[in-house]
Amino acid sequence: MRIKTVLILVLTGSLAFSALAQKKYTPKQIEALKAEAAQIVQANHKQSQVMVDKIFSFAELGFQEIESSKYLTGILEQNGFTIERGVSGIPTAWFATWKNGDGPVIALGSDVDNIPKASQYPGVAYHKPMVEGAPGHGEGHNAGIPLNITAALAVKQIMERENIGGTLVLWPGIAEELVAAKAWYTRDGLFEGVDLCIFTHVANNLGVSYGQASGTGLISVEYTFSGDAAHSAGAPWRGKSAADATELMNIGWNYKREHLHPLKRSHSVITDGGDQPNVVPSKSSIWYYFRDVKYDGIMEMYAQANDIAKGAALMTGTTMTSKVLGTAWPRHFNKVIAEKNVSKYP
Secondary structure, three states, X not given: OOHHHHHHHHXXXXXXXXXXXXXXXXXXXXXXXXXXXHHHHHHOHHHHHHHHHHHHHHOXXXXXXXXXXXXXXXXXXXXXXXXXXXXXXXXOOXXXXXXXXXXXXXXXXXXXXXXXXXXXXXXXXXXXXXXXXXXXXXXXXXXXXXXXXXXXXXXXXXXXXXOOOEEEEEEEEOOHHHOOOHHHHHHOOOOOOOOEEEEOOOOOOOOOOOEEOOOOEEEEEEEEEEOEOOEOXXXXXXXXXXXXXXXXXXXXXHHHHOOOOOOOEEEEEEEEOOOOOOEOOOEEEEEEEEEEOOHHHHHHHHHHHHHXXXXXXXXXXXXXXXXXXXXXXXXXXXXXXXXXXXXXXX
């Protein structure tokens, strides 16, 4: 990934939008400011590298991004940003804001969490965990926010000198791998008043898009079954196995999987299969992601899974509850922002 190019894409959208909002800049002046921003980014490349490496080393799972958030917000506070912590009731979530008078509000977002058992030495092209079985950054989430910070600080420097009015907002996709923050930010109105939101993610090269994205949206749901415990050898007839209900739901949904449209996706893990073999499990849970490229398709799968879960409970004499753990509706990107691609600054 060409880090500098990604940074320039982020900061150019912010700079151009802010600059055009008040003072009238000529195209030549705007290009000069973009070139200067690129120079500032290059001059700060060491700080970018340190931030990226720090978050890589912290290697924190979703909702556990304690040190990552502390480190990143500390840098932003030192540079004049106001930090609101614990947003949307999420302890590791935060929004950082810097305001320079009246003007547009530009938001820069990226993810920060990592995934289980992905520990890996950096720069090694084969499986080599730093700590066997430990979590790690397998999707580049250690790079996004550090690079956004570099971009924001470059833009901030020019805005202050040129007296360009506007507000910069940085925010993290907390627990992105669990699909568990962005929808809640939206629910709580944290993006109200934002004029331009640029989201960045690591890839193998610079790329932008607009309109309907190729990926799926999803709903993350955990189904929990409750039954009656009993001694598996002494009196198994007294038990109502929650694990049986989980297995029956798993079987039922796997049969349903054959009839899903090719654009749908579904996957699951059993999060609680019981305590030990000689006790009929009184509790058991299974966790699903239901994916589709359209909202209606997601909700159709969710309704079908609910019916299968109810059937599994009926077959085993257990009861069922469900909990929505995360949501991410299909994405739709802005054409104007996408067309701000500035590949002339490699």
